[in-house]
Amino acid sequence: MSEERLQNVLARAGVSSRRGAAAIIAEGRVTVDGIVVREPGARVDPASARVAVDGRPVAAAEAKRTIVLNKPAGVLSSMSDPFGGKTVADIVYGDAAKAPSERLVPVGRLDKDSEGLLLMSNDGDLTLKLTHPRYEHEKTYVVRVAGRWSAEKLRVLQGPVEMPDGYVTRPVPVRVLREQENNVTTLEFRLREGRKRQIRYMCSAAHLVVLTLRRVAIGALRLPADLAPGEWRDLTDAELEAARRLA
Numbered sequence: 134m135s136e137e138r139l140q141n142v143l144a145r146a147g148v149s150s151r152r153g154a155a156a157i158i159a160e161g162r163v164t165v166d167g168i169v170v171r172e173p174g175a176r177v178d179p180a181s182a183r184v185a186v187d188g189r190p191v192a193a194a195e196a197k198r199t200i201v202l203n204k205p206a207g208v209l210s211s212m213s214d215p216f217g218g219k220t221v222a223d224i225v226y227g228d229a230a231k232a233p234s235e236r237l238v239p240v241g242r243l244d245k246d247s248e249g250l251l252l253m254s255n256d257g258d259l260t261l262k263l264t265h266p267r268y269e270h271e272k273t274y275v276v277r278v279a280g281r282w283s284a285e286k287l288r289v290l291q292g293p294v295e296m297p298d299g300y301v302t303r304p305v306p307v308r309v310l311r312e313q314e315n316n317v318t319t320l321e322f323r324l325r326e327g328r329k330r331q332i333r334y335m336c337s338a339a340h341l342v343v344l345t346l347r348r349v350a351i352g353a354l355r356l357p358a359d360l361a362p363g364e365w366r367d368l369t370d371a372e373l374e375a376a377r378r379l380a
Contacts, residue, residue: 139163140173142184146191162187198235199254199373200225202365203356206248206345210239218245225253225365240264244330249274249348250356252376253365263351263379269325270379273350275310276320276332278341282313289339290320296334302326305335317344352379 137145143154143163155173157163163170164185165177177184184191202221204210212222221239226232240252241264254260262268280286290307303326311319318341322332336343349356354375360366368376 136176136178138173139165139170139175139177139184142177142179142182143186143191145179146184146193148186148191157186164188196235197254197256197259198233198237199240199252199256199259199368199376200233200237200365201357201360201368201372202251202253203360203362204243204248204251205362206246209245210242210251212238221251221253224363241327243348244333244346247346247348248362249346250351250354251348252351252368259376263376266327268379270352272324272327272348274322274324274332274346274348276322276336276346277317277344278320278336279317279344280339280341281316282318286339286341290322290335290341292335294335294338296328296331300328302328302331302335351376354379 139158140151140154143149143157144151148154149157158173158175159171161169161171164183165175166183179193202225204221204224207219208224209218209220211220214220225237235255237253237255238260240254240260243249243251252263263270287307287309290305292302292304294302296302306323308321309318310321322335324331332346333343347356352375354372357366
């Protein structure tokens, strides 16, 4: 692990906020390898340095980890369900032999009936920057819809569309991936807003019924083709770099 500012090491270990950690350090209450350090910006390697506050060792912060899950339909993208429904936590932590030792939480959400790309992480900075609305990361979905197709329906889907709460969506890039087969059309949506159940409401406005809705990408980070529904794995270095570029 690379070196970090001492105040960040204390903050990530849960000692205090970064501002509070800076004050604790300036007061001379922190030692690194037995030596008092008063500079909050001092660089330390949290993997090897012995950091203590008021003589008490500071536990190393949990290593950052991010995994990608191909969420199946019918599974909640939450850590628990008071009604006993199946959650992504049941998938990832259900097998004790394979479960991560870190506590990972979903990065954003997918509706229960939706499937596809879902990240889970304990990296707070990454999670915030991938989920906060102000960053507006583009998310790509492949959607199969039932209903008589027409160019007019494509125009409706591309918006704007008024949601049930009165919010009016911005225009959305939508294109046809597969022409109608047995009254079913496959579409690609690329959203930056990501309002709750937005695609389903958009399709309803065009008098189309959603059969399947699968998220296949967040920015340049794509759902691995070899990851079956219900399977998960750690991000590769290249995938992690793609996620960090988004953040």
